[in-house]
Amino acid sequence: MVNMIPIFVILLSTLLISSHGNAIESPLCGGRVFVENAIVIEAPVHEDCHWDIHTQEDRILVITALSGNLKEAQEFLTIHDGSGKDSPILIVENQKIHERSRKDLPEAVYTTQSTASIRFKKAPTSNLQLKIQKAVDCPFNLGGESQCGRVVDEVSCYCATFTGRYHSSQTTYCNNNNMKLLTLETYEKEQAIHAAWGNEVYFWTSLTDAQQEGVYIWESTNTNLYPGYANWCTGEPNDGRGVQDCMYINYESNGCWDDNDCEIYELDAICQAIP
CATH class of the missing domain: 2.60.120.290 (Spermadhesin, CUB domain)
Structure with a gap:
């Protein structure tokens, strides 16, 4: 048959x-x-x-x-x-x-x-x-000093790590946990992140102009910042000392964006996993 x-x-x-x-x-x-x-x-x-x-x-x-x-x-x-x-x-x-x-x-x-x-x-x-x-599956934490949750919507997952690391080390940390370093493509997404962890101080993101000065790319998605949403602090990015190539969220300045040296400062970070 x-x-x-x-x-x-x-x-x-x-x-x-x-x-x-x-x-x-x-x-x-x-x-x-x-x-x-x-x-x-x-x-x-x-x-x-x-x-x-x-x-x-x-x-x-x-x-x-x-x-x-x-x-x-x-x-x-x-x-x-x-x-x-x-x-x-x-x-x-x-x-x-x-x-x-x-x-x-x-x-x-x-x-x-x-x-x-x-x-x-x-x-x-x-x-x-x-x-x-x-x-995506969402762990409850990524080990000590971390928190995870359905912060933006019911399908994605975000995890904050409160262990300071250099930018490259935080990128590796996220990748090793099957996640990527944070991207902030919209105001709504940034507000959701702020509601979850806005009481912290600094978080590395995946935004960088390390490949070409002034051309900012979200490394985690390989997409250009412009044209698109941005929330730079007043006077930023200023590429201080000519080596500030990585962006972090500055919650000492109401959560606006600042650039800094990728491998001098050890900051916390947020990892994301999106379907």
Whole structure:
């Protein structure tokens, strides 16, 4: 017998796979779906609807409710950490909250691996939409003198290290923990970082003009600063002594940006991991 893929599965894949981060809705029930960035699934109008969800192997999944309540939804569905029939069931109450995570993030459940299954035991009595996103795993710390959390959104992770190091050493430290030294592309992101760690003093970032004087690049993403968001302190950058090639956040001056010598001063740093 020739193996055939059911038409609804083909249609499901076409509707739900998102290549540009746009959540796409589908009324179809069940199937196997790859999450490139984010998808939205509608609750079924009947029972026994089963979704197998997966994303890239070095990422995890986070599930939130766009409409309806995720805690109340557990009366109608189960979310399994993995695609196997005996995979552990994830519930909102069991999700550990990082010390520095934003308090206004939506209720969510996180997998510990790149796969999950959602099984509707019965149809909900009200409209329910589940948003499923690719996320990074977030440790609770990176060892002594560090803090981590979902500081900006529910899919990324940020960790502050309060051990002073030279700029290159902080870059290596982040890389060794599967993260990158901080980038600040928007005012909103900087405000989120400020809300988490603005009571500290100095943090190295990955912004530098070491390769070409005056041409600032976020090394962690290899993108130019300009045109883009910037928050330099008054009179900065001034390239003092001709060797100040690395940018740090100066919380003694309300969190504006300053340049300094990369290998003379040992400052704290913030690492980031973004899906």
